[in-house]
Amino acid sequence: MSRIRLSIARTLVPLGVVFGVFAVIAAAARTNVMHQSPDRQRFASEVEPVVLQVDRLFARKWSEAGVTPANPASELNVLRRLSQALHGTVPSLEEIRVFEADAGPRKMERWVERMLDDRRFADYFARRLSRVYVGADDGQFVLFRRDRFWAWLGEQLQKNEPYDQVVRQMIAERGLWTGVPEVNFITSTVSEGNIDVNKLAGRTVRAFLGQRIDCAQCHDHPFANWKQGQFEGLAACYGQVSLSAVGVEDNRNKPYSVEDRMTLKPRDVAPAVPFGADWFPEEGTERQRLAAWVTHPQNRRFERAIVNRVWGLMFGKPWQGPVDDLSDPDERGPQPDDLLDVLGADFREHHCDLKRLIATIAATHAFRLSSEHLDFEVPERAIVVEESWAAFPLTRLRPEQVIGSMLQASSIKTIDQNSHWVRRAFRFFQELNFVKEYGDLGDNELGDHSGTIPQALLRMNGEFAKDRSEGNPFSAPGRIASMAPTDDGCLDLCFLVCLSRYPTAVERAAILPQLEGTTNDNRKSAVEDIFWTLYNSAEFSWGH
Amino acid sequence: MTAWNSSRREFLRLSAAALGLSFAVPGLELRAANVRGVERKKSLLTIWLAGGPSQLETWDPHPGTDIGGGDTGVRAIQSTIPQVQIAHLYPQTAEQLHHVSVIRSLVSKEGDHERGAYMLHTGYKPEPTLVHPSIAAIATHELSDDRVEIPQSISLGNPPFPPRGGFLGDKLDAYRVFNPGQNGQNLRPNVSNDRQQRRLKNLEVVSQSFRRGRGVQVDQTLHQHTVDAALRMMTSEQLKAFQVEDEPAAVRDAYGRLPFGTGCLVARRLLEVGVRSIEVCLNGFDSHAKNMEAHVNRAQELDPALATLFKDLAERDLLQSTVVLVIGEFGRTPKINPLLGRDHWPTGFSCLLGGGGLRSGALLGATDHTGEKVMPESPVEVADLYATVLQTLGIEYAKEVITPIGRPMKYCSGSPIETLLASSVR
Numbered sequence: 001m002s003r004i005r006l007s008i009a010r011t012l013v014p015l016g017v018v019f020g021v022f023a024v025i026a027a028a029a030r031t032n033v034m035h036q037s038p039d040r041q042r043f044a045s046e047v048e049p050v051v052l053q054v055d056r057l058f059a060r061k062w063s064e065a066g067v068t069p070a071n072p073a074s075e076l077n078v079l080r081r082l083s084q085a086l087h088g089t090v091p092s093l094e095e096i097r098v099f100e101a102d103a104g105p106r107k108m109e110r111w112v113e114r115m116l117d118d119r120r121f122a123d124y125f126a127r128r129l130s131r132v133y134v135g136a137d138d139g140q141f142v143l144f145r146r147d148r149f150w151a152w153l154g155e156q157l158q159k160n161e162p163y164d165q166v167v168r169q170m171i172a173e174r175g176l177w178t179g180v181p182e183v184n185f186i187t188s189t190v191s192e193g194n195i196d197v198n199k200l201a202g203r204t205v206r207a208f209l210g211q212r213i214d215c216a217q218c219h220d221h222p223f224a225n226w227k228q229g230q231f232e233g234l235a236a237c238y239g240q241v242s243l244s245a246v247g248v249e250d251n252r253n254k255p256y257s258v259e260d261r262m263t264l265k266p267r268d269v270a271p272a273v274p275f276g277a278d279w280f281p282e283e284g285t286e287r288q289r290l291a292a293w294v295t296h297p298q299n300r301r302f303e304r305a306i307v308n309r310v311w312g313l314m315f316g317k318p319w320q321g322p323v324d325d326l327s328d329p330d331e332r333g334p335q336p337d338d339l340l341d342v343l344g345a346d347f348r349e350h351h352c353d354l355k356r357l358i359a360t361i362a363a364t365h366a367f368r369l370s371s372e373h374l375d376f377e378v379p380e381r382a383i384v385v386e387e388s389w390a391a392f393p394l395t396r397l398r399p400e401q402v403i404g405s406m407l408q409a410s411s412i413k414t415i416d417q418n419s420h421w422v423r424r425a426f427r428f429f430q431e432l433n434f435v436k437e438y439g440d441l442g443d444n445e446l447g448d449h450s451g452t453i454p455q456a457l458l459r460m461n462g463e464f465a466k467d468r469s470e471g472n473p474f475s476a477p478g479r480i481a482s483m484a485p486t487d488d489g490c491l492d493l494c495f496l497v498c499l500s501r502y503p504t505a506v507e508r509a510a511i512l513p514q515l516e517g518t519t520n521d522n523r524k525s526a527v528e529d530i531f532w533t534l535y536n537s538a539e540f541s542w543g544h
Numbered sequence: 545m546t547a548w549n550s551s552r553r554e555f556l557r558l559s560a561a562a563l564g565l566s567f568a569v570p571g572l573e574l575r576a577a578n579v580r581g582v583e584r585k586k587s588l589l590t591i592w593l594a595g596g597p598s599q600l601e602t603w604d605p606h607p608g609t610d611i612g613g614g615d616t617g618v619r620a621i622q623s624t625i626p627q628v629q630i631a632h633l634y635p636q637t638a639e640q641l642h643h644v645s646v647i648r649s650l651v652s653k654e655g656d657h658e659r660g661a662y663m664l665h666t667g668y669k670p671e672p673t674l675v676h677p678s679i680a681a682i683a684t685h686e687l688s689d690d691r692v693e694i695p696q697s698i699s700l701g702n703p704p705f706p707p708r709g710g711f712l713g714d715k716l717d718a719y720r721v722f723n724p725g726q727n728g729q730n731l732r733p734n735v736s737n738d739r740q741q742r743r744l745k746n747l748e749v750v751s752q753s754f755r756r757g758r759g760v761q762v763d764q765t766l767h768q769h770t771v772d773a774a775l776r777m778m779t780s781e782q783l784k785a786f787q788v789e790d791e792p793a794a795v796r797d798a799y800g801r802l803p804f805g806t807g808c809l810v811a812r813r814l815l816e817v818g819v820r821s822i823e824v825c826l827n828g829f830d831s832h833a834k835n836m837e838a839h840v841n842r843a844q845e846l847d848p849a850l851a852t853l854f855k856d857l858a859e860r861d862l863l864q865s866t867v868v869l870v871i872g873e874f875g876r877t878p879k880i881n882p883l884l885g886r887d888h889w890p891t892g893f894s895c896l897l898g899g900g901g902l903r904s905g906a907l908l909g910a911t912d913h914t915g916e917k918v919m920p921e922s923p924v925e926v927a928d929l930y931a932t933v934l935q936t937l938g939i940e941y942a943k944e945v946i947t948p949i950g951r952p953m954k955y956c957s958g959s960p961i962e963t964l965l966a967s968s969v970r
Contacts, residue, residue, distance in 0.1 A: 191656065192656070199672065202672055212673060214671075214672045214673050322949060325949070370757075371758060371761070372756070372757030372758055373757060373758075374757065376757060376758050376759050376760050376761050377757075377759045377760070378760075379760050382759075382760035382761065386761070394758060394761040394762065394764075394765065396765070452714050452715050452717060452770065453695060453715070453719065453770060453773050453774050453777060454695075454717075454719055454720070454730070455770075456770045456771050456773070456774035457730040457731065457774050457777070457778070458730050460730070460733070460771070460774060461730040461731065461732060461733055461734060461778075462730045466734045504753050506749065506752070506753065507749055507750060507753055510745075510746070510749045511746055511749065514742065514746075525735075525739060529735075529739055529742050529743045529746065530746065532743050533743050533746040533747045533750055534750065536743075536747055536771065537747060537750045537751060537754060538751060538754055538762060538765055538767035538768065539750065539751075539754040541767065542765060542767070544758075
């Protein structure tokens with residue numbers, strides 16, 4: 001009797017588990033908030049003073065350069081920019097419809113906040129920042145878990161934890177890389193079982209202080225003030241780190257020594273910082289001391305670095321480039337004409353609030369400018385406009401932004417945390433494959449890259465682009481072909497989902513005839529071809 | 545199978561002209577190889593043996609010694625270079641060895657696959673501040689040829705670390721063909737010609753709208769330029785070089801019908817078209833266990849392909865204008881490990897180098913037959929190897945370029961190996 005019960009139990013228990021899992025997923029697919037306009041505007045009025053300061057700074061800059069700023073961009077254009085910068089994709093048709101219907105006050109401010117509260121922001125931004133903190137290489141899987149690190153960083157962003165605290169955790173935490181994911185900052189530099197303290201030192205300064213000390217590893221920096229001894233002192237701050245069965249630890253008895261390049265003999269090096277010695281506390285492990293120094297309230301390089309990077313993520317181009325090679329802050333203190341100081345000071349005053357920083361930047365006049373400017377027809381004037389930020393810059397989107405955009409454009413519904421898990425898994429794996437073929441840009445974030453022929457071929461002839469423009473009953477192209485009430489409406493929808501705008505009169509005149517009078521398969525083909533065209537336009541792959 | 549023949553190309557060209565389109569296809573002669581001999585720009589052909597080929601089981605055998613594996617190890621056979629004997633696994637290559645020279649004393653000090661591959665592609669150690677261009681990219685950049693409509697730096701096979709453009713730009717990354725003998729990736733449109741034309745016509749319209757008010761900025765993206773280059777490639781006669789169907793069966797058999805052998809044949813065809821840098825990759829040399837077995841196995845593919853390639857290049861008068869290099873990221877330890885394997889060994893490994901007017905039949909360096917000494921006799925730095933290659937290609941190897949970060953960097957930090965340079969070069 002009991003054996004029968006056991007075998008029944010053996011069948012039922014797994015079934016029960018499966019059923020339970022489905023029940024949980026079903027419960028999680030709650031009502032979609034996408035159909036309602038956002039109503040929260042926590043930041044809007046708070047950031048007004050600093051936004052005004054920034055706007056005045058730009059007005060002075062433009063006046064000095066003798067340029068007029070571009071016209072304001074259309075609201076849909078700004079929405080697209082925000083989607084790409086914060087979510088790595090384009091606004092869905094659903095979002096566009098609700099956005100167009102929203103006639104309330106402070107519309108952009110409310111939409112920025114909604115986008116920041118959306119889980120997609122935390123996921124995408126965590127991914128972008130992760131490349132900076134743990135690099136783009138695979139590392140040693142057993143000791144380095146990028147996936148855990150992403151998830152942890154995403155959590156910190158979602159909860160909007162103070163950024164200085166997040167950084168201190170990355171530098172100084174102890175524990176196992178699976179259970180305490182922030183230590184992957186340390187283990188990402190492991191090769192052949194050893195932590196590379198030099199790589200860590202270089203990365204700490206680049207990622208958190210926005211400067212490059214790497215050259216000083218081997219010799220005194222040729223044109224900045226770094227000396228080799230300073231580099232060694234910083235590397236020594238990681239000298240106690242060891243890997244053990246319980247993870248990353250600080251071994252207080254371990255002295256740090258380097259091989260002297262001249263004598264080839266070992267030389268002990270004490271932990272030291274290259275500037276701001278007052279900010280380097282006496283107490284704590286060496287990593288804790290380093291963490292305190294990096295994030296010290298008076299270490300202006302800290303906020304300048306993150307402001308520069310966030311500006312870069314939003315505009316596609318950092319305020320000062322290269323993004324991790326900033327000039328030294330002015331010794332006299334924060335300068336009213338230095339954008340990084342203005343935004344940096346506000347950032348510090350408000351507990352290193354990243355979402356607030358993003359909301360501030362999104363509210364500035366400069367962020368809302370069009371990327372069109374009369375002077376862009378004239379090469380000599382174009383460079384003046386570009387250098388003074390008198391128009392929104394044209395920058396190449398990252399591979400995952402291009403694929404994210406294609407995936408969303410080919411889907412009527414918004415792909416977000418409310419989407420069916422199958423759809424999200426699909427997105428994840430498609431992205432991986434596409435990025436692999438398209439070519440990862442590595443950890444050179446925000447560098448200048450022009451497209452390549454294989455990428456163009458992939459976009460034009462690749463399976464992925466073919467799938468994404470296919471007019472089947474479940475895809476946007478298919479649904480638009482069969483269900484849009486008029487030819488004009490059909491054309492509008494194609495442009496809206498791909499380019500977040502309506503067709504111009506010239507475009508309409510040229511393309512509408514291809515839809516007129518078509519039905520069924522011919523119509524499907526016509527819509528597929530329009531999607532193909534829009535995917536392959538510069539407008540689709542470039543941020544503007 | 546749609547036949548992309550010349551009449552279709554003509555049609556596209558005419559329709560392009562009729563529609564006033566910007567990607568009008570220029571005319572050109574089919575084969576740059578019509579101009580042969582010394583006047584041709586030189587190409588670089590690298591046979592990349594991925595994983596780290598053992599020098600003891602290829603070009604630097606030590607038969608009958610402990611390190612050579614004793615009685616069960618390789619025997620040495622005489623090659624057509626008087627003072628050189630190579631592993632008996634390479635009988636065909638031994639007959640063709642006189643076309644190249646043998647270096648047995650390469651040193652790199654990079655024993656990690658990724659770092660070693662970086663070093664052996666660029667001549668530099670990896671650095672955090674920038675990515676060095678591969679020698680292939682430098683050659684493509686300096687010796688580019690407008691008559692070639694397909695990419696001028698090509699990688700055949702599946703190397704884990706293909707040649708990159710580095711700070712010279714991503715456009716100089718090698719174009720990858722994973723299955724040699726079949727066309728490259730994504731070369732055919734997915735739709736009929738009519739629909740393709742409609743798509744391209746619409747693209748012109750949409751591009752014009754975007755360009756309004758953004759003229760200079762849009763032009764700088766080179767987006768249209770890249771699309772045009774891709775279209776040019778798609779409709780090029782030169783694409784035939786990627787396929788081997790019209791080669792005689794005997795030739796295909798001589799190279800070998802597997803991807804690597806086919807890749808070598810494709811490489812020869814690409815050289816005839818005028819492609820500047822080609823790398824053909826053979827995987828499977830990372831023999832940490834059962835080293836002998838692995839190398840016997842690899843030789844079955846490598847030997848016929850390599851020998852046929854050398855012979856073919858010589859017969860077709862391509863050898864004078866092609867620098868050929870057969871190399872891997874490092875060699876393998878003289879001492880055999882308990883798993884009957886050999887581990888990584890970056891101090892004292894081998895390569896074959898020839899063609900392009902370089903001296904052939906020379907032997908440089910020697911490794912110790914006891915395996916005790918770490919450094920070989922007459923060590924050759926990788927940077928010096930590449931300075932030799934660049935000089936032979938007609939490129940200023942010490943040319944300093946300003947990288948995007950403002951730091952000046954020489955193409956190569958070494959100097960050419962005098963004994964390998966023929967006096968008639970440059």
